[in-house]
Amino acid sequence: MDRPVNTRRVWEDTPVALSSAHLLSLTIASDEWRRTAACRDTDPDLFFPVGTTGPAIEQIENAKAVCRQCEAQTDCLEFAIATNQDSGIWGGTSEEERRQLRKAQAARQRRTA
Numbered sequence: 001m002d003r004p005v006n007t008r009r010v011w012e013d014t015p016v017a018l019s020s021a022h023l024l025s026l027t028i029a030s031d032e033w034r035r036t037a038a039c040r041d042t043d044p045d046l047f048f049p050v051g052t053t054g055p056a057i058e059q060i061e062n063a064k065a066v067c068r069q070c071e072a073q074t075d076c077l078e079f080a081i082a083t084n085q086d087s088g089i090w091g092g093t094s095e096e097e098r099r100q101l102r103k104a105q106a107a108r109q110r111r112t113a
């Protein structure tokens with residue numbers, strides 16, 4: 001799993017909680033939404049809990065609380081789904097929640113094909 005990096009050092013004008021893989025993918029995608037990201041000044045580790053039990057439960061909820069205040073939540077989630085971000089909290093969703101969303105999206109596409 002990619003670990004978050006301090007994006008303030010790497011990408012001064014758009015500091016968002018991102019892993020190195022995220023940075024790579026974002027260089028080829030539109031990133032305007034990140035300018036209003038509520039996590040710009042948040043520790044990236046908050047968005048990448050280790051596991052889903054114990055202390056990770058509170059960490060996930062704290063990350064989601066930041067996302068709920070975020071103007072970019074919809075764009076962030078769309079980006080995460082479109083680029084198959086399978087680690088961390090994106091757009092207010094956990095890894096498992098995004099897996100479910102992708103499954104539902106794939107099922108809808110099969111039905112309409």
Ligand code: SF4
Nearest residue numbers: 037039067070076091
């Ligand atoms: S929705 Fe959450 S992870 Fe995405 S940019 Fe906003 S605060 Fe950051």
